[in-house]
Amino acid sequence: MNQNEILLIEDNPDDIELTRIAFTEAGIEQRLVVVRDGAEALDYLFARGAYAGRNAREQPAIVLLDLNLPKLDGREVLQAIRSDARTRALPVVVLTTSDEPFDIEATYALGVNSYIRKPVDFEQFVAAVKQIGLYWLVLNQPRVAS
């Protein structure tokens, strides 16, 4: 577990920028690693492809996952994370625009830790990011890697 790293899986450049700003404004100092699609996210987590040099034992403190992604979508990424021993225990927070009951249901069924709808209002978004950071990076006691 690398408590100094947050993995953001997001394809929309505006959302990446706003999330970055929100993390800064929320005073969260962990490094934000950004990957732009589901396939790149799995390459990063499993240290393959462009990320072959990475140590796969060093996993981010938290994964922020958008649902609508190019190539592999968020559900497929979640499925892959939950079915590999190296990433099974990784805290995954879905951060998405959808509040379709169907999406929420399907994502929880796949084992997400938390489902958060991105507020449209920027101040509320910053507040949400602050709470995510406080909960997952400060309050939550992660599983000790074996």
Next chain:
Amino acid sequence: MEVADHRYRDAFAHADTGMALLAADGTWLEANAALARLLDRPREALVGTVAHKAIFDAPAAARISAAIGAGGAAAKGAERQVLALEEAGASPRHWQLTLSPLPDAAGALTLLQVEDCSAALAAQRDQDMLAYGISHDLRAPLRSIGGFAARLADSGLAADAAAGADLARIRAAVVRAEHLIDALLELSWASRQPYRDDTVDLSLLGEWVGAELRDADPARDAEIAVAPGLQAWGDEHWLRRMLQLLFDNAWKFSSERERVEIAMDGEVSDGKLALAIRDHGSGFDMRYAGKLFQPFQRLHASEQGGGNGLGLAIARQVVDRHRGRIWAQSQPGQGSTFFVELPVAAGTTP
């Protein structure tokens, strides 16, 4: 088969619904022209054979055979059975089959009615995808507009009052647009989601919704009276939402009154509950009553308390899904009464 009166034979032959008469062993004794058209086969090819075995795949044909004949629905006294069948292929067709045993024939004859619901299902699917697309794709640019406007406001670059006011307008518009998307999606969910069936304590829900309104505006002088013991049959979540929308309206349109007065009561007759929710607010002109429950048909400007134009459309959708009725009576300046008829128990339909 014997159809005593040739007029009934004519009605069967010329009906626009695809129909066939099946014997207990599955043989199609009659088929009308509408059914031949629907199945794209000449009538002669259908009559005298167990035609469903040639038309539908084996499992589907087996379901039809099981529903008719000695051990089927007719023998068990079941009134009718509806089967939904899906046909494989490039553009799959969806059939709805209704099998009704003819009472006089003591189970020997079954009337089969066939409807092609492919178009309706495709339209439903499109609507689902549209709602889904709206919830994802329309919110993203809104968040960009709102987020970067917030940044601009914080940057100090828009220090002069006019620029600041412009930015405030942009951000307020973003919030309005978001509420509109939420309401559109809610309207779509209200029509699509499966509803639960249970006895629902409307009096409790009314008290709850009233308490929420009071909590949101504690300084406002308000009297909300809910009669006890009002019960309906349906989905608690959506019935609560319907009351919330009606109470919310009553509250909003009482803004010019010294105090808000809302009363909810009801009575039961013939297995249905007639609910009345009265206010003493500004009311509306009955000439426009027909527009009240249509989406985006507002009777008031936003300064007069008009909302996004979807609240009463959602309420109506909820009532429709309960097979109920909703309507309103009003006099400008005298207040409005909204009436809702709902079933009180399973199977009772207003």
